[in-house]
Amino acid sequence: METLNGLLSFVLFGGVALTFVTVFGFIGFSLIKSLRTWNANNNTPLQTMEAVVVGQRLEVRGGDSRPETASHLYYVTFEVQGHARQEFGIYNGDHLWITPGDRGLLRYQGTRYQGFNRTSQA
Structure with missing residues (x-):
């Protein structure tokens, strides 16, 4: 039973950690993409x-x-x-x-x- 509880805790913690990493990874990717577009626009002549x-x-x-x-x-x-x-x-x-x-x-x-x-x- 203790092994099952340990496995369940690991899966729950892993799921929360994976969700956290995925959400913040997506936010980071979007931010970097926006900054690149902004910088490219600034460096392009009118x-x-x-x-x-x-x-x-x-x-x-x-x-x-x-x-x-x-x-x-x-x-x-x-x-x-x-x-x-x-x-x-x-x-x-x-x-x-x-x-x-x-x-x-x-x-x-x-x-x-x-x-x-x-x-x-x-």
Whole structure:
């Protein structure tokens, strides 16, 4: 019986330790990945290119039980010279006036949206 109790204690302690290591490992991995992206963006020169707005989307997070707690993330997809498409998160309210078909100068730094100066409307 004592062997069974020892085995059960080992399994429970091991399970808790494994969960702890897994959770903090995931948090550490996510933090390192975010810091690498942030650093890469900071070391990338600011780019300005002619672009066409080809799409927009809205992502709603949270608010399942209380809609007032939901957060809204706005994304705009641009087609730049050479037909490459890039999607950027828009956090400064520009999504309110940018519409698909708009043409203009897109400013970005790595994966960060820096602005869009519209030259012609859709």
